[in-house]
Amino acid sequence: MDILEFASELFVHMGPNERAWAATMTKYLKARGHEFATADSLRQRFANALSYYQVLVRLVNTEMAKIIDSFHEMTPIPFQNYTNTHNSVGHVQDGPSIYLQSRCPLCFGGSHTSRLGVSTIACIDANFQIKRNPTEMTEDDRAVPGEDDAVEPGMNVPNSVLDTCGDSFVAADGDRVEASAQWFDDTGLMALLCRHDIALYVANMRTAGEKQFYAFALVTALFKELPEWWTVGILYDIACQIH
Template identity: 85%
Template sequence: MDILEFASELFVRMGPNEQAWAATMMKYLKACGHEFATADSLRWRFANALSHYQVLVCLINAEMAKIIDSFPGPPTYPVLDETTPIPFRNYTNMHNSVGHVQDGPSIYLQSWCPLCFGGSHTSGLGVSTIACIDANFQIKCNSTEMMEDDRAVPGEDDAVEPGMNVPNLVLDTCGNSFIAADGDRIKASTQQFDDTRLMALLCHHDIALYVANMRTAGEKQFYAFAPIVALFKELPEWWTVGILYDIACQIH
């Protein structure tokens, strides 16, 4: 099963070639003293096994998608005002308003990942669940004001240099984007983009549970604490969470 999984991942990233794979394996095994009686026996068996394995993976993914799609979303609560008769008012506190129950995660977490938060919560690693957190400094969201200002600039920016197919405005904006993307140029970056970096907390199924917009330079500690605190608010007090972070020593 491990070999089939490896081959499936390999063939996603390079041209599938079952014949070359089988020939390589047969040559390697022959050097180790294991020779096949029939030349193509491994190739046929490998091709059939890989085909059945990939079909099985597709069936599992489809079944999991069906389970997740059928999972109920966050609960809705009645709108209360002064006109609601007192005997018929439904009162909720902060503990229940997020769908939090005493013996399990909140509806919010269950709706995002039923595998992590919707079933039995046992783990051989001594924790109730595992999450990872990290910053991404490559994601950019163009500044709306910058775009509007660019569109409003008349005159020289509309000119086209000889031999070029785009106006000067486009070339200048492209050049500025390289400066803005430079992490050492904070002012230029925030002028060019509304968002320049994000901190995200994911469950171990790669589902983003919380995403924070980092508004300052560097990977400050509070950007890591914020999503962790938000996660704990949606979990029972008795849960233990394993957090993976590349600089976890800074927030130990």
């Protein structure tokens, strides 16, 4: 079981190659006096065992999700009283949304008190290694926002300010050569994770650099799933830029 768990985790971080794994193990064991009756027996058994193991892991995770969902239906989770009865921004009132509770029950289920003075902690960062090649796009897909300088919901700055940051803002290591928007439809991903490294929201980046509005979009999406009385600690390597 330990070997199967190790192999499953290994194949998440590298291209899965059961044949190479089996060939290495066969040669390693043969040098120590352990030989198989047929040349391909270890690979076949290992591939079957790994497949069954991964199915069992998914079944366990599904069963755990059912238990969590049934708990929400049977037992109301005690939350602090919601302080703003005139909720007009789409925030949930009693506590974190079912979506957030299902993503991480430790962060968003049960009572929420912290010695740090916040209800929960999240972090944001970008990954420029995950790109998407160009696809056929229609004119509607390429349409740009209008010139109406309105203030976006939940923001304290007009669109013109957000547009300006798109031209001037890059990550602190902006001198590094990033994927060019000229060659890729999606130049990378930016994700917002909880403190247990579970991805809560992911945004496709379509610019050559790490722009402010991606972080704004992720934080706004998170706030819409939380009560307004929650205080969230955000960790971001260039958080000073979006203070």
